[in-house]
Amino acid sequence: MITKIRGFKDILPGEVALWQHIEKTAADLFEDFGFRQIxxxxxxxxxxxxxxxxxxxxxxxKEMYTFVDRNEELLTLRxxxxxxxxxxxxxxxxxxxxxxxxxYTIGPMFRRERPQKGRYRQFYQIDAEVFxxxxxxxxAQVIFMLSTLFSRLKVADIHAHINSLGCARCRPGFKQSxxxxxxxxxxxxxxxxxxxxxxxxxxxxxxxxEGCRQAMTDxxxxxxxxxxxxREHFQAxxxxxxxxxxxxxxxxxxxxxxxxxxxxxxxxxTTLLGAQNAVAGGGRxxxxxxxxxxxxxxxxxxxxxxxxxxxxxxxxxADFVHPPHVxxxxxxxxxxxxxARWVCNLAVDGIRAEMDFxxxxxxxxxxxxxxxxxxxxxxxxxxxxxxxxxxxxxxTTHGQESVPLSQLxxxxxxxxxxx
RNA sequence: GUGGGUGUAGCUCAGUUGGCAGAGCACCGGGUUGUGGCCCCGGUUGUCGAGGGUUCAAGCCCCUUCACUCACCCCA
Numbered sequence: 001m002i003t004k005i006r007g008f009k010d011i012l013p014g015e016v017a018l019w020q021h022i023e024k025t026a027a028d029l030f031e032d033f034g035f036r037q038i039x040x041x042x043x044x045x046x047x048x049x050x051x052x053x054x055x056x057x058x059x060x061x062k063e064m065y066t067f068v069d070r071n072e073e074l075l076t077l078r079x080x081x082x083x084x085x086x087x088x089x090x091x092x093x094x095x096x097x098x099x100x101x102x103x104y105t106i107g108p109m110f111r112r113e114r115p116q117k118g119r120y121r122q123f124y125q126i127d128a129e130v131f132x133x134x135x136x137x138x139x140a141q142v143i144f145m146l147s148t149l150f151s152r153l154k155v156a157d158i159h160a161h162i163n164s165l166g167c168a169r170c171r172p173g174f175k176q177s178x179x180x181x182x183x184x185x186x187x188x189x190x191x192x193x194x195x196x197x198x199x200x201x202x203x204x205x206x207x208x209x210e211g212c213r214q215a216m217t218d219x220x221x222x223x224x225x226x227x228x229x230x231r232e233h234f235q236a237x238x239x240x241x242x243x244x245x246x247x248x249x250x251x252x253x254x255x256x257x258x259x260x261x262x263x264x265x266x267x268x269x270t271t272l273l274g275a276q277n278a279v280a281g282g283g284r285x286x287x288x289x290x291x292x293x294x295x296x297x298x299x300x301x302x303x304x305x306x307x308x309x310x311x312x313x314x315x316x317x318a319d320f321v322h323p324p325h326v327x328x329x330x331x332x333x334x335x336x337x338x339x340a341r342w343v344c345n346l347a348v349d350g351i352r353a354e355m356d357f358x359x360x361x362x363x364x365x366x367x368x369x370x371x372x373x374x375x376x377x378x379x380x381x382x383x384x385x386x387x388x389x390x391x392x393x394x395x396t397t398h399g400q401e402s403v404p405l406s407q408l409x410x411x412x413x414x415x416x417x418x419x
Numbered sequence: 420g421u422g423g424g425u426g427u428a429g430c431u432c433a434g435u436u437g438g439c440a441g442a443g444c445a446c447c448g449g450g451u452u453g454u455g456g457c458c459c460c461g462g463u464u465g466u467c468g469a470g471g472g473u474u475c476a477a478g479c480c481c482c483u484u485c486a487c488u489c490a491c492c493c494c495a
Contacts, residue, residue, distance in 0.1 A: 003486080058493050062420075080495085109495080114420075116489060125495060192492070203493090256494090267495090274489075281495060305495030331453070362453045370455035381453065395455070 007113075007121030017322070018314055022306070023106055025152050026126050033145050035102040035128055040084040042108065046074040052083040052288055054259030056200070063111045077110035080258075081127040082285070082301055083292075089131055090294035099132035099297060106306070118276035118308040126309075129301035131289065136233045139264045139284060140240030142300055146268060146280055147246050149304070153313050155270070158279065161251035162241075162266045163222070164234040165202075168287060170227035171262075175201060177220050185215040202255040221252050230263055237264055260285040264300065272312050279312060280304040323373030324354040325416050329365040331381035339380060342409045349413055370395065376416065378403075 004010060011019060027037065050060050065077040078084055085103055088094070094101050106126045115121060128145075130138055143160060150158050166174060182189070182197045182204060188211040189197065189204065196203045205216055226234060241248055248266075256265050265283030273279065282302025290296040326346070330339035339355045346353040354372055356365045362379070369377045379391040389402045392415070403411055 006486080063493080111494080113493070114491090115487090116491095119494075123495070127495095258494095275491085276495080278495060303495055308495065329454085361448095363455080364448080366453095366455040368455090377455080379454075383453080391454090393454075398455095400454090 005121075007115040009120055009122070014321075015310070015314075018310055019306070022153060022310060022313060023126075026106070026149055026304070027104075029145065029149055029152060030104045030128060033102070033141070035104045038085060038088060038103045038105050039107070040081070040088050040105060041078075042110075043075050043077055044084055044087065046076040048083050048087055048292070049076055049079060052086065052258075052260055052292060053080070057259060059111065059258070063113050065110045065112055079111045080109055080303065081105055081107070081125060082129060082260075082288075082303070085127070085129050085301075086289055086292055086294070086299070090289065090292060095132065095295055095297055099295075101131040102128070103131075104128040116276070117274045118305070118311060120307055124306035126304040126306055127301065129299060131299045132297050133300075134286065134298035136236035136264070137240050139233075139237045139300055140244060140246070142282070142302060143241060143248070143266055144244045144246050146266075146282075146302060146304070150268065153309070155309075155312050157272055157312075158268050158270050160246060160248040160266060160268055161254050162237070162248050162264065163251050163254035164226060164230060164237075164263050165255070165261055165265055165283070166222060166226050166230050167262050170225055170230055171222075174220060174222055174225035177225070178202070178204075181215075181219055188212070188215040200255075206253045206255055223250070223252060233263055256281065256283055260288040260291075262286045266302070268304075270312055273308055276305075276308060278305070279308045321373065322352070323375075324352040325374065326351070326353045326376040326378055326412065327365075327369035327372055327374035328353055328355040328378045328380065329362060329369060330355055330359070331362060331365075331379075332359065334385055335380040335382070338385075338405075339378075342378075342412070345409045346413065351413055351416055378408075378412065 046064070046066050049064065053060050055061075059079050064079050067075060069075050085105065089101060089103075104127060106124070108122050108124050110122055112121055113119060128142070130142060143162070147158070147160060165171060178201050179197070182193075182201060186194060186197065190207065190212055193204045193207050193212050196207075202222075204212060205219060207213070207216075223231075223234070238248075238250075251267070254265055254267055261283040263284040263286065266281065267278050268280040269277045270279050271277065280302055282300070284298070284300040286298040289299055328339040328342060330336045336355075336357070336359055340357075343353045343355055354369075354374060356368055362381070366377065375395055377393045377395060379393060384390045385405070388405045390405060390408065391400050392403050392412070393400045403415075
């Protein structure tokens, strides 16, 4: 047997209905907020991700699906969507017609990590980005939109965490004082954090090891080191969130793993997913557009982990099955032929009709009809054909009535549509 | 990449000290002519994850390997 590759998954028909429901809810909501859908390639030049996500990050260093194309170009299956959207924004000069662009996209991403609950090597994200606005009101609006998405999907157990990472002016100073502290306490740190001290010092703040926690008790807080602009910005985000009635907590340990983030970062967490508690995350990335060769435009965006969201939403156990409107039990070759024709006639008018092509006993066809969940069963056999009238049985009321064959399937359509 | 757990029927799982591979559910058929659900009767379903070893004999013991899963790292 040939099986799917590790960390990949099939989304079976029963699940697809749920996925479409989530997709539609998100798309409708985002469109109401003025976002427009963009579709970008699944593959890009490796350089795009290396430059935007950061050469030193785990994603770029060891988690990307990268290969050499026949013309010796290095290509990568996208590990996230933001870089591609920024590339498209620049490449098509979208800022020329309208600098403020609100874009969203939905699709698969690829990261070669060890799979676990809520984490796949091909995973799906709903991604939204706003270009060209640096107002803190937009930060709050984006978080509000995200929290509305969760309430529309009836996901209760979620918490918004926010933080600020400062900007190119104030972050270096903070990083420096943090580095000095890490240097002085380096013997207390776990091996991972000794490594992190170099690669990503902010991460040490988030370590769970006892020694590291102690070493970090008097660590400087990013929020205290923000420059006045960043501090005002962060204050304004909080004020606006309160205005909008969005509950949140300030999480000083919320340090995102991608290099491009500046100022506001946020995450939506849930306790329903085990260790993978983040179901959405994002933040501001004011320097990225320029760094990738575009104009100096600010931007903010987020990604929703679709697989994780689907898992949480499915816990609310909605019923997404679509039973046929009518099941046709056809007995004998002549009835089978007619039934097959009706099924097609009904389908083009949007009425789902199902039949049993094996011409089995009425009893077994009734069993199948029952299992299909169809409300009506149309029974057609030699007798009915001889009498020019089929039996229409209502499976819930158990009532049966005779329907002249000459009026089928038009009659059936009106009867089913009426009820 | 590191560590733990689990692999037996379509699904959920039993399987004793090594001795003919099992149950429930599902599926199929029947319970007097062509009427579903509930009930009753009967039937089908297996590379015991794969490969090797020990043994008269392996689902069970040993080695190797793969997959799934949870956690770490990291992240949506």
